[in-house]
Amino acid sequence: MMFKNLEEIKNFLRRKGLQPSFQRVKILEFLDIHRTHPTADEIFKSLVRTVPTISKATVYNTLRSFVEKGIIQELTIEENELRYDINTQPHAHFKCRVCGKIYDLPLEDCESLLLKGTGFRVEKIDVYLKGICPICAKKGKIN
Amino acid sequence: MMFKNLEEIKNFLRRKGLQPSFQRVKILEFLDIHRTHPTADEIFKSLVRTVPTISKATVYNTLRSFVEKGIIQELTIEENELRYDINTQPHAHFKCRVCGKIYDLPLEDCESLLLKGTGFRVEKIDVYLKGICPICAKKGKIN
DNA sequence: GTATCTGCAAAACATTTGCAATTCT
DNA sequence: AGAATTGCAAATGTTTTGCAGATAC
Numbered sequence: 618m619m620f621k622n623l624e625e626i627k628n629f630l631r632r633k634g635l636q637p638s639f640q641r642v643k644i645l646e647f648l649d650i651h652r653t654h655p656t657a658d659e660i661f662k663s664l665v666r667t668v669p670t671i672s673k674a675t676v677y678n679t680l681r682s683f684v685e686k687g688i689i690q691e692l693t694i695e696e697n698e699l700r701y702d703i704n705t706q707p708h709a710h711f712k713c714r715v716c717g718k719i720y721d722l723p724l725e726d727c728e729s730l731l732l733k734g735t736g737f738r739v740e741k742i743d744v745y746l747k748g749i750c751p752i753c754a755k756k757g758k759i760n
Numbered sequence: 761m762m763f764k765n766l767e768e769i770k771n772f773l774r775r776k777g778l779q780p781s782f783q784r785v786k787i788l789e790f791l792d793i794h795r796t797h798p799t800a801d802e803i804f805k806s807l808v809r810t811v812p813t814i815s816k817a818t819v820y821n822t823l824r825s826f827v828e829k830g831i832i833q834e835l836t837i838e839e840n841e842l843r844y845d846i847n848t849q850p851h852a853h854f855k856c857r858v859c860g861k862i863y864d865l866p867l868e869d870c871e872s873l874l875l876k877g878t879g880f881r882v883e884k885i886d887v888y889l890k891g892i893c894p895i896c897a898k899k900g901k902i903n
Numbered sequence: 904g905t906a907t908c909t910g911c912a913a914a915a916c917a918t919t920t921g922c923a924a925t926t927c928t
Numbered sequence: 929a930g931a932a933t934t935g936c937a938a939a940t941g942t943t944t945t946g947c948a949g950a951t952a953c
Binding site: 907914916918920 | 930933934940945950951
């Protein structure tokens with residue numbers, strides 16, 4: 618866990634330029650506690666039990682603002698659902714097609730991709746890089 | 761290009777267990793010629809000009825059946841759209857945030873991930889592995 | 904008091920499905 | 929003929945948006 622208490626979450630959000638509303642604090646707390654890469658709907662369904670007035674739109678909008686601020690990252694590991702990860706450090710994700718669990722794995726070196734000796738049976742690899750291509754970089758459109 | 765003519769595409773589809781309907785042949789031909797990782801909508805919009813009767817549902821369903829047969833692969837590089845790639849060999853994809861182009865890159869070794877000396881500026885890395893985790897493998901539920 | 908944020912409902916999309924008509928073998 | 933495929937329209941599911949009311953600074 619990244620945060621010790623709600624006050625830490627509030628200060629964190631303030632530092633990121635976001636008002637620490639009750640809903641935002643609870644969503645971020647949820648992501649800090651449940652590091653299972655949940656979907657927006659899973660977050661909503663879980664939070665609505667303790668925060669009955671929360672709406673789905675707020676969950677979606679909040680998650681988007683967290684992504685924009687670099688607080689969390691979106692995972693597109695499955696085509697029909699977005700998942701969210703409070704760990705924004707580069708690391709790989711392994712989804713088991715039997716139990717459905719998504720594991721975090723180190724990305725240090727090539728060996729980790731092949732997962733020699735770890736018992737993970739890799740059937741499919743997707744590597745998506747984003748940034749600026751050599752042509753656009755040379756055109757100096759950006760820095 | 762993988763195919764020399766339409767006859768080759770037809771035979772290929774037959775070998776994969778799919779009837780070589782005109783629509784399927786044209787969709788596969790399009791993916792073979794336009795290796796730009798198009799979306800279903802881009803394929804539809806382009807094909808409907810020469811095949812006016814083609815429907816979007818057919819494009820979607822055909823792409824799905826191609827994926828199931830292992831003829832093409834789905835890319836979830838962007839959250840709001842599925843893209844398709846006729847190259848099913850494992851390789852990385854680099855999307856430029858300026859021009860939007862998606863490049864194919866080799867995945868051989870770690871160096872390619874960091875793209876030293878290639879001029880690609882990597883700002884974000886997503887590595888998604890799918891398969892069977894050690895727990896499910898040990899339970900012997902599958903082989 | 905003014906900005907920002909929330910909840911609701913509706914809208915916007917992409918994708919899937921049911922089914923009758925068509926096409927292939 | 930019989931099986932598979934298509935096109936249409938409707939359904940589905942996820943995410944976004946408009947706006948009035950509520951909340952925070």
